[in-house]
Amino acid sequence: MSHFVVIGAGQAGSSLVAKLRAEAFEGRITLIGAETAPPYQRPPLSKAYLLGEMEKARLFLRPEAWYGEHDIDLRLGVTADALDKGAKTVTLSDGETLAYDRLALCTGAHPRRLPAAIGGDLAGVFTMRDLADADTLAPEMVEGRRLLVVGGGYIGLEAAAVAAKRGLQVTVVEQAERILQRVAAPETSAFFRDLHRRHGVEIREGVGLDRLLGESRVTGARLSDGTEIACDFAIVGVGVAPGTGLAEPAGLALDNGIRCDIHCRTSDESIWLAGDCASLLWTDMRIRLESVGNAIDMAENAALNMLGRGVEYRPRPWFWSDQFDTKLQIAGLNAGWDAVHVRPGTGPEQQSHWYYRGDKLIAVDAMNDSRAYMIGKRLIEAGKSPDPARASDPTTELKALLA
Known part of the structure; x- marks a missing residue:
């Protein structure tokens, strides 16, 4: 057998x-x-x-x-x-x-961890990847406490959103020029930067972590610009x-x-x-x-x-992230984009970003706009690329882009 x-x-x-x-x-x-x-x-x-x-x-x-x-x-x-x-x-x-x-x-x-040489082995420094991480982290999420999030990617921002909703004081430190720089266009970064700041999250961009501070447990951080931030615990989200x-x-x-x-x-x-x-x-x-x-x-x-079927695998990339009351849905992969066109939604917290490489539609970021996500996903999978001006025009019916 x-x-x-x-x-x-x-x-x-x-x-x-x-x-x-x-x-x-x-x-x-x-x-x-x-x-x-x-x-x-x-x-x-x-x-x-x-x-x-x-x-x-x-x-x-x-x-x-x-x-x-x-x-x-x-x-x-x-x-x-x-x-x-x-x-x-x-x-x-x-x-x-x-x-x-x-x-x-x-x-x-x-998850990648911070080196012990800069305080990565201190108590109170967490990653967020598995069930044990979540169970260990949950008791730390107490209203009024101070959380430092190292890394402004999706994991870090999701953790920041949860902490802010629970009444913590949250600071996100991102070494790159902007949050989500590795995975999204500046327009998407700006959307989520504004979202977090409106919920009281402090975002520090373009500044790295010099080291975490504390004897046995983390008490703060010194940043690459020489400033220091006090915290009660830290979550590290610097990739996997x-x-x-x-x-x-x-x-x-x-x-x-x-x-x-x-x-x-x-x-x-x-x-x-x-x-x-x-x-x-x-x-x-x-x-x-x-x-x-x-x-x-x-x-x-x-x-x-x-089982010997010989079936080729053709990936159909799609992703999502939930932050506060915003659901981000992503269709396609934005690798190599050279233009992004913003399609306004019906309110300030609804819009979609359409990524093009030349005249080819390669990805869509949809914030609280599941219809734009579904239409974008169907277009990408079918290899269709609507004119960017039509795609970003809110008076153009989304379904019409499929024609």
């Missing part, structure tokens, strides 16, 4: 094993998860869950009993420490060695690194993540990928897609190809 092993019990791993069973695979399936909780959804952690608006049980993608009911051996609280692709075995942290016929790596990504710790010593090809082909297969013919750890092909470039949508779609595609 064939044995399929899946390393990583997150959104991708859970989706992959579910797809295998849905496709009537009757062999053995083992799903390895480092955390003690069954597979759960991560996006609500830094939003509804941290706000206390979602119970832990609602995070779980499926009841834990579901795995047993579908004859899936779910191993929780154990890590895969070594991969021998020649012998086709995985050694676990509990000492067991599993032999596999086919293997899937869904090892995700891990793909989970290559198992793949690299095993000799799998890497390329800003674990490299795979259009069938989600690694450089080893018996090993597939899905999720944030994967370096995949998209149009004429190699990218990593850190999104729930990609984790699910890629996992299901990988499952089909582990």
Whole structure:
């Protein structure tokens, strides 16, 4: 009987094993998860869950009993420490060695941490990535306390929004010239800068962190311009690194993540990928897609190809972020844009930003405008590019752009 092993019990791993069973695979399936909780959804952690608006049980993608009911051996609280692709075995942290016929790596990504030399190891310094992070951070979120957020990307801004809603004094420090600089146009940065400031969040842009201050616990920070900020705790959101710790010593090809082909297969013919750890092909470039949508779609595609279907994976990038009462929905990838056209909405907190590379529409940022997002997504997937003047004209019916 064939044995399929899946390393990583997150959104991708859970989706992959579910797809295998849905496709009537009757062999053995083992799903390895480092955390003690069954597979759960991560996006609500830094939003509804941290706000206390979602119970832990609602995070779980499926009841834990579901795995047993579908004859899936779910191993929780154990890590895969070594991969021998020649012998086709995985050694676990509990000492067991599993032999596999086919293997899937869904090892995700891990938050980058500040060096100990600048105070990154002080108590009261947190990252926001998994359930344990959220549970550890929740007691710190007390009204009136002072929070320092290092990094003005989406994770940092989402955490800042939650803290501000809970009555904390929040300062965001971003080393780049503007928040969201790596992932969005200046127009989108300006929208969210204004949103946060209207909710009392102080945003410091173009200034780096020199070091965190404190003896054993963080009490403040000294910035690169010499100023000092007092804080009661800090959240670090300075990006993530793909989970290559198992793949690299095993000799799998890497390329800003674990490299795979259009069938989600690694450089080893018996090993597939899905999720944030994967370096995949998209149009004429190699990218990593850190999104729930990609984790699910890629996992299901990988499952089909582990069964020998030979189905090419064509990513359809989409993302979202919730901050205060604003829902940002992003269609496409804005890599290489050279013009952004703003389409006003019906109010100051509703608008959409249309990214063009030459005369080609490549992405849309939609703030509280789900219709603009859906139309933009359909246009991009169909390879259609409306005239920018029409796309940004609020008197032009959005649906008419599809014609």
